[in-house]
Amino acid sequence: MFASDPSKNIAIPKLPKEIEFLSDIALNLWWTWNPRGKNLFKLINPYLWKESSHNPIKMLNALSPEDIAALAEDETFMKEYQYVHALFRDYMQDSRVYAEEEPLPVAYFCAEYGLHHSVPIYSGGLGFLAGDILKESSDMGLPLVGIGFMYAQGYVRQVIGSDGWQNGANETIDKDNAPIERVLDENGNHFTIQVPFIDPPVYTSVWKINVGRVTLYLLDTDVEQNDPWDRGISSHLYVPDMNQRLRQQIVLGIGGYRVLEELGIKYSILHLNEGHPAFALFERVRSFIEDEKMSLEEAI
Structure with a gap:
């Protein structure tokens, strides 16, 4: 596909x-x-x-x-x-896996991943925890797939100015000069989906980072189909605007869930590293209800 x-x-x-x-x-x-x-x-x-x-x-x-x-x-x-x-x-x-029988992967959602400073999509401890979990999962052979955001402008980097005061500087990611890859669709175009339940529609493209034997998929709303406000949803980590922060959480949770579906990735457990991807749980419950409804209709 x-x-x-x-x-x-x-x-x-x-x-x-x-x-x-x-x-x-x-x-x-x-x-x-x-x-x-x-x-x-x-x-x-x-x-x-x-x-x-x-x-x-x-x-x-x-x-x-x-x-x-x-x-x-x-x-x-x-x-x-x-x-x-x-x-x-x-x-x-190395074909060794953590379990005796190879299980479906864990779907690991987090708002930030501290993997390396060449990919500045993290702010601190939470991100480093998530990054280390991906690395350790790779070393252990634990099947895992990560979902996060491609923050075009990263997170503020603290610098000391000439006046001695601490200032924040944006650390823009040059996507074509970083160890990341575009996920391509069957036509060779950048894979892009429409995020469900947002009106007017919001679209996100998908990137990936190879972390040993683990793949991390990153959502990016900086695409032509979106208006400027929506393109900024994934521009910064932890944006101060509460409305935009909520939209980030919807895109990460529901959009990330849909990305896994579109990529055909089946998983055993959905794990949230913290609360920002919480909407993924609502989407998972909705899918269970839909499946049960379809089963009842088929039985009838």
Whole structure:
């Protein structure tokens, strides 16, 4: 049902065949908790690695074609690349699961995920908890799928001004220069759904982040079908406007529930990390009622 053309859902330079799997590693946050993975990208260009704030996609896009071609000729880099690729391949192919029989995944909803500063969609402890749960689930082989928001303007980053006062600065996400991917529909377009029960209609597109063997889907209302007010629903984490905050919760809960349905992802348990996705529970109860109603009608 859904297309999988990497050239359409990521912005990353073409790599020589000798290092073609470098893009797979860069687009999976597995490297963020694997020291050898981090070191591999640092070897490419220590200066650009630092300047990119340890963002492998941004760094690779900053390299010239000549620099990229030279990597395949660098013996030291190639040895490390081959070792890290073997580690990554073995990790991703590990078929062990937490349960004796492979269960349906847990659907994990949260308003923020602290995974890495190259994807600033978190504010603090709650986000780091959610991010660590995704990482640990991947390590343990615990089937899990995450649902959250793609905050185009992230969350305020605290900086100290020249006057010594603490100020908040927006940390805008360059979606084409981050370790995230567009989810594509069967026509190769960015997968977008209409969120139920909102009038006038609100639409959200879907992105994904690979967290080891766990997938995190992120909702993004910054799409052409929405008016400016609705496009801003997913612009910031924890917006101060209470009306917009409520709309965030509806989109996250009900919209996230619908995304799982449209993607054909069946799950065993719906888990809310906190109260912001609470509308997912109402949608789950509604679906149970609808199923029971259909069963009664069929019985009659």
